[in-house]
Amino acid sequence: MAEKIISNKNNLQVLFEDNHIIIVNKRAGDIVQGDKTGDKPLSDVVKAYIKEKYNKPNNVYLGVVHRLDRPTTGLVIFAKTSKVLPRLNALFVSKDIDKTYWAIVKNEPPKIEDTLVNWLKKNPKNNKSTAYSKEVKDSKKAVLHYKTLKKLDNYFLLEVNLETGRHHQIRSQLSTIGCPIKGDLKYGFDRSNKDASIHLHARHITFIHPVKLETIHIIAPLPNDPIWDACTTP
Template sequence: MSNRPIIEQEPDEELYEHYRFEAGKGQSPLRVDKFLMNLIENATRSKIQKAAENGNIYINDVPVKSNQKVKSNDVVRMLLEHPPYEYLLTPENIPLEIVYEDDQLLVINKEPGMVVHPGHGNYSGTLVNALAYHFENLPMNSSERPGLVHRIDKDTSGLLVIAKTEQAMTHLTKQFADKTSEREYVAIVWGNVEDDKGTIEGNIDRHPKDRMQMSVYPDGEQGRHAVTHYEVLERLGYVTVVTCKLETGRTHQIRVHMKHIGHTLFNDARYGGDIILKGTTFTKYKQFIDNCFKILPRQALHAKTLGFEHPTTKEFMRFDSEIPKDMQECIEKWRTYSKSHTVEEEEQ
């Protein structure tokens, strides 16, 4: 998206792109208002229909009514007269945990619950709001967001590299695109992961029904190629602690890949990990899980290690972070539980 004018209708009237979506190859014909309802968080159908009435919704650069059908590979855009709120960026004095900083870049350890960049429903309190306060003239990425080379989900904690110069932005972005950067995560997943290590491959694209989720398309006909390498760190009965190394960086990649092999992330509400997926029907066990969810009120995922080549010195830099307190406490509870309750005992 860009905050530059997209279309000029009248000499004094400019339209700005707020949303842009490309329908997948497997998209069956669907009304454009329903299509956008599935994709725009917190949107109402009446608002989308009003936008269509005003000529603000386009399919393949042609304004359409709300009953127009979206088909495979169509590009759907919403254009409005004011810039997106996310570009009206307000600097906010939010503390950042800076792990490393020089004149080219900085590495931060993001706390869980912080949104990385403003978007629909999250216009303040984000990492980008904090960066705008603490740093001047950060370079824009391809989505017009200052400093961001990559991102992690709101409820994922861990390491992010931020570019401070145009040179750093170009150099670091290329490393992520060329898969030469290193990213390793630690996760708690439901179930006992059978193999000590493995690789998950499968294209990732939007879920055909729930557009807030991603889905795996293993035949490779839809979505973007994605590869995750995992290794078991600790088996704790009904859950397993694993490390995941990203070869690619797709939206929700670890979350959707681990679910795809039957091991949804612990307490990942969006992918169904916030209910008991493995274990017993005992009341005490349910209470134990509830206590774990309270200790760790988010998906159990932490971006632990980050490595990349410095844009000017060409030195390969690697950063490591501690697993945050909420995940540590949850793992400790599972260690204690698994020592006193074996799976075999509870299944008898």
């Protein structure tokens, strides 16, 4: 499936929707689920969209299946029914959902493509994960695969596939090989982006629909940004 937006209303890009699932393209700065900041979460925006579109008089059900970091953009899946939520959760647990990310980094990776294995330990005080080469107390194993897709004028475009889903995994692991993501001050980039985003985008997702048993493949359009634009130009 090519990049496709089926609705772009009230700053909400809907990329797929049926009776069971809705997939949206998250903007930088949006939080997927409510937190201590009190900012309106993306889940509430999606509920309002469903309520208006289908003229629902009562509360709208929406299940949060997974999350993206606040400064990250791209694909987020929500469950529209309580029946399908545990089925989608099971797909993530069994790793039967294929997620591909694009990341823009300043430095050239040591290898064109590689598998990174680290042990990540989260520090809740600064909301940061430190990557270790060996297992340490309270750490969790993290595995990702990357390959270099394109050399840009001043950056490199990497494609990343996760085997595990750890806190800040891509950000932390790429930083360990000297490739912090553009704009990511927390993990070693030298300056922030003006909009507080980082150049990490959940680009592709593929899975078997848990009800219809059809293959769903969605590509999230890239943010409107000159550097992202350069990634798709010949």
